[in-house]
Amino acid sequence: MVYSKRLQDRIVDWLIAAFLLALGISTLLPLINTLAISLSERAAVSGGMVKLWPVGFNLTAYDYILKDVKFWRAFGISVLRVVLGGLLNFGLAILTAFPLSRSEKAFPGRTVFVWLFVFGMILNVGIVPWYLTIAGYGLIDSIWALVLPGAVPIWNVIILMNFFRNIPKELDEAARIDGANPWQLLWHIYLPTSLPALATITLFSIVGHWNSFFDGLILMNNPDNYPLQTYIQQLVIADRPILHGGQAQLMAKLSNATLNAAKLFVAMIPILMIYPFLQRYFVRGIMLGAVKE
Amino acid sequence: MRKNSDRFSYYAMILPGLVLLFAFTFVPLFYSIIAFQKFNPALGIQGSPWVGLDNFLYIFRVRDARQVFYNTIFIAVMKIVLLELAAITFALLLNELRYLRVKRAVQTMVYLPHFLSWVILAGILRTILARNGLLNDFLGLLGIAPVYFLGRPDVFPWLIILSDVWKEFGFEAILYLAALTAIDPTLYEVAELDGANRFQKMWYISIPGILPTIVLVASLSLGGILNAGFDQIFNLYSPIVYSTGDILDTYVYRVGLIQGQYSIGTAVGLLKTVVSLILIGISYWFAGKFANYRIF
Numbered sequence: 001m002v003y004s005k006r007l008q009d010r011i012v013d014w015l016i017a018a019f020l021l022a023l024g025i026s027t028l029l030p031l032i033n034t035l036a037i038s039l040s041e042r043a044a045v046s047g048g049m050v051k052l053w054p055v056g057f058n059l060t061a062y063d064y065i066l067k068d069v070k071f072w073r074a075f076g077i078s079v080l081r082v083v084l085g086g087l088l089n090f091g092l093a094i095l096t097a098f099p100l101s102r103s104e105k106a107f108p109g110r111t112v113f114v115w116l117f118v119f120g121m122i123l124n125v126g127i128v129p130w131y132l133t134i135a136g137y138g139l140i141d142s143i144w145a146l147v148l149p150g151a152v153p154i155w156n157v158i159i160l161m162n163f164f165r166n167i168p169k170e171l172d173e174a175a176r177i178d179g180a181n182p183w184q185l186l187w188h189i190y191l192p193t194s195l196p197a198l199a200t201i202t203l204f205s206i207v208g209h210w211n212s213f214f215d216g217l218i219l220m221n222n223p224d225n226y227p228l229q230t231y232i233q234q235l236v237i238a239d240r241p242i243l244h245g246g247q248a249q250l251m252a253k254l255s256n257a258t259l260n261a262a263k264l265f266v267a268m269i270p271i272l273m274i275y276p277f278l279q280r281y282f283v284r285g286i287m288l289g290a291v292k293e
Numbered sequence: 294m295r296k297n298s299d300r301f302s303y304y305a306m307i308l309p310g311l312v313l314l315f316a317f318t319f320v321p322l323f324y325s326i327i328a329f330q331k332f333n334p335a336l337g338i339q340g341s342p343w344v345g346l347d348n349f350l351y352i353f354r355v356r357d358a359r360q361v362f363y364n365t366i367f368i369a370v371m372k373i374v375l376l377e378l379a380a381i382t383f384a385l386l387l388n389e390l391r392y393l394r395v396k397r398a399v400q401t402m403v404y405l406p407h408f409l410s411w412v413i414l415a416g417i418l419r420t421i422l423a424r425n426g427l428l429n430d431f432l433g434l435l436g437i438a439p440v441y442f443l444g445r446p447d448v449f450p451w452l453i454i455l456s457d458v459w460k461e462f463g464f465e466a467i468l469y470l471a472a473l474t475a476i477d478p479t480l481y482e483v484a485e486l487d488g489a490n491r492f493q494k495m496w497y498i499s500i501p502g503i504l505p506t507i508v509l510v511a512s513l514s515l516g517g518i519l520n521a522g523f524d525q526i527f528n529l530y531s532p533i534v535y536s537t538g539d540i541l542d543t544y545v546y547r548v549g550l551i552q553g554q555y556s557i558g559t560a561v562g563l564l565k566t567v568v569s570l571i572l573i574g575i576s577y578w579f580a581g582k583f584a585n586y587r588i589f
Contacts, residue, residue, distance in 0.1 A: 012491065016386055017395050023383075024402035027459065030417045031405075033427050037420065048425025096310035099303035106296075107303040113311070118588065120318040122516070122573045126562020127542075128549040129324035133317065136324075149317040152310045158588055182302040211410035214524065218550060229412045236416040237528045257420065264416045271408050278408060279401065 031268075038062070038261035045255045061262035071263065073224065074231035077143070081227055082209045085147040089205040090198070093156045098186050100157065101164035114161075121154035131218055145219040146227065147209075156201040163197045164190055200281040203274060210270060228267055236260045328560040348560035358544070358561065364450070365540040368521040371454045373514045379462040381507065384469035385499060389491065403463025415528030418456060419443065449534040453526055468510065469503050476502040509584035516573035519565050541565050 032052050037045055041056030049055050065071055096117070104110050130149070139145035171189050180188065191198070216230030226234065328348055330341045352358045383403070390396045406414065421427045422442040429439040442452050480498050489497070523542035530538040541561060549558015580586040 009491070013389075013391055016389050017392055020383075020386060020390060020399045021395060024399040027403050027406060027463070029427065030414075030421050033421060034417045048423075051427060051430065092310050092313070095306045099307045102303060107300060113307060117310075117314060120314045122570060123318060123322065124566055124569065125318070125321040125325055126545060126549075126559060126566060128545065128555050128558040128562055129321040129327070130317075131550060132324045132327075132555070133321045136320075137316075148313065151317075152313050154314075157310070182299050182306070186306075207408055211408075211412075213410065213412045214527070229410055232416065233412045233528065237412065237419070260416060261420070264413050267413055268409060275405065275408065279404065 034261045034264055038258055038265050040258060042255040042258060045257045061258045062266075064259060065262055065266060070224075071228075071231070071266075074226050074228040075266075077225065078210060078228040080143060081146045082206055084143065085150070085209040086202060086206050088147055088151040089153045089156065090202050092152045093160055093201060094186070094191070094198070096152060097157045097160035097164060098182075098190060101161045117152075117154050117157060121158075127218070134219060140219055141221055141225050143225075146212075146215055149215070150208075153201065153205055156205070159201060160194065160197060163194055167193050196281065199277075203278050203281055206274065207271065207278070232263055232267055236264065325559055325563050325566075327556050328563045330556055332556045332559075334555070344556075348556050349564065351557065352561055352564070357539075360536065361539050361541055361544045364537060365521045365542075366518055368450050368453055368526075368540060369518045371450070372457050372522070373511075373517070375454060376458050376461055376465055377507070377510060377514075379458050380465035381469055381503070383462055384466040384473060384503070385495060387466070387470065388473045388499060389495070400463070403466075405463075406460040407464035409460075411522075411524035411528050414456070414460060415525070418529065422452070443529060443531065444533045446534045446537040449530070449538045453522070453529065453538065456529075457522060457525060468506055472503040472506040473499060505584050509580055509586055512576050512579035512583060512586075515576035515579065516569065518572065519569050 029052065033050075036052055036054045037050050038061050039054035039057055039059070040050045041058055044050050044055035099107050100110060100114050100117070102110055134140070134145055134149060139148070167190065171193070172185065175185050175189050211229060213227070213229035213233045216225075216227045217233065220226055220230065223231070223234070324338070327338060327341065329343060329345060330338070331344050331347075332338070332341045387396060387399065390399075423429070424439050424441055428442070433439065440448065442448050476498065481494055484494050484498060519541060521540040521542070523540070523546075526538060526540055527543055527546070530543065542565075545558045545561050545565075548554050548561070577586075577588070
């Protein structure tokens with residue numbers, strides 16, 4: 001009786017494992033399909049024959065992308081915005097969160113400032129006034145239009161502020177007695193203690209910058225200034241032919257579907273590369289957001 | 294006079310953040326007054342004529358705009374409900390899984406789509422959902438004739454809802470998984486001694502254990518019911534499905550920026566902002582009252 005119950009239990013275990021594995025794999029099927037298409041030959045793709053494995057394996061699409069100047073220009077702009085935007089987010093999150101984590105007594109006005117930032121976070125004025133503001137600053141077609149408007153990552157500021165407030169006060173007081181000023185306190189006590197939290201929020205801002213396309217679409221008039229996601233959006237989704245320069249002769253060998261699939265896949269690679277780090281940190285990051293007091 | 298120099302340092306630290314907050318959040322708020330004008334970029338804010346509430350009255354008269362409100366709320370609410378149901382079910386099942394390596398592999402697979410942009414995923418989905426795409430192949434095996442998913446107004450909202458569930462259910466489950474690990478293991482041991490089976494343990498221990506999290510997520514999601522997911526819909530819709538797929542944000546983009554009716558676009562945006570602010574206020578109040586949640 002006891003044994004059979006165990007066997008039953010084990011069968012249920014296997015069933016759950018099998019179901020969840022199948023679910024996990026089917027979550028990835030669309031990505032696998034894209035990869036297979038990017039590696040297949042034209043006739044097979046347009047005939048709808050490519051499923052999860054390449055048909056007529058070839059690397060023509062990737063070869064083409066390697067020589068595609070417009071693609072790499074857009075890629076470069078994305079890298080630039082990730083670096084600039086990531087650094088700005090990182091620096092401003094720390095600089096803003098630290099004073100906000102102080103007591104009202106040490107930093108008069110602190111509570112008002114916190115409310116201002118929270119209000120700023122939930123206030124979403126809509127894209128028309130937002131666009132007019134940025135255009136008014138003369139930032140259209142400038143890389144700064146992609147990094148300055150979101151330079152203060154308010155949600156991250158709140159997470160970090162809560163994290164700073166949970167750091168034991170004794171550390172703070174000890175440094176005070178040694179004569180540390182606020183800058184030294186931040187640099188020698190708070191930054192080293194909050195490295196995992198900082199890694200988490202930084203990874204999230206990197207992903208956010210890499211993935212955003214809409215600001216590039218409306219704030220860049222010249223397609224040469226598009227970041228990669230905007231470039232791909234115009235090419236693959238909006239199907240704007242302006243961007244396909246000198247592709248006609250290649251179409252004989254390469255189908256548009258293959259080339260698009262390859263571009264989608266190359267644009268995914270940076271995310272896949274940082275994914276292992278992301279996974280290590282994001283669970284903790286989400287927990288940080290839930291920290292109170 | 295240590296204290297004064299300390300204060301000075303704090304003000305210096307917060308200054309850049311305040312300046313940027315002012316420049317990119319509060320200045321646009323000022324620009325929102327064009328909702329009460331017939332704004333003409335050539336004349337600017339000073340030169341454009343004031344029209345009072347005309348733009349708002351116009352919005353309520355146009356059928357499009359009302360349909361757009363309805364579409365937005367329908368898609369957003371269905372997304373929240375189905376996404377949370379999927380995430381809770383997934384978390385409960387994963388919690389039952391005893392093989393650690395399988396557990397980790399499954400998590401690695403299902404979290405990935407969360408980190409990919411809707412541009413990429415829409416590009417992929419357009420291929421999958423084509424007439425000769427992967428999904429129609431699968432339905433073909435079940436004897437269902439090919440469907441052109443992206444061109445069917447009756448199917449489109451569900452496509453948006455379900456593809457969002459696909460992208461986010463794994464990531465959304467993290468909150469519930471965390472709540473499940475926080476449950477005291479002795480509760481399960483005691484239940485075992487009392488002869489409870491797996492399902493009873495789930496029903497009487499796991500689900501009550503994550504109930505506070507469910508209440509919290511439900512409360513907070515109230516603030517998002519006017520956000521149906523701009524990036525996703527923008528990259529998947531087309532004029533054929535505007536009747537059921539057009540949402541506030543896509544409408545504002547087309548009317549306000551593409552057609553250049555700045556004032557109408559701003560008025561719709563402002564209306565959305567005001568309603569959202571009220572909803573977020575209520576949702577925080579709910580979350581504070583029922584789940585003891587404070588953002589700071």
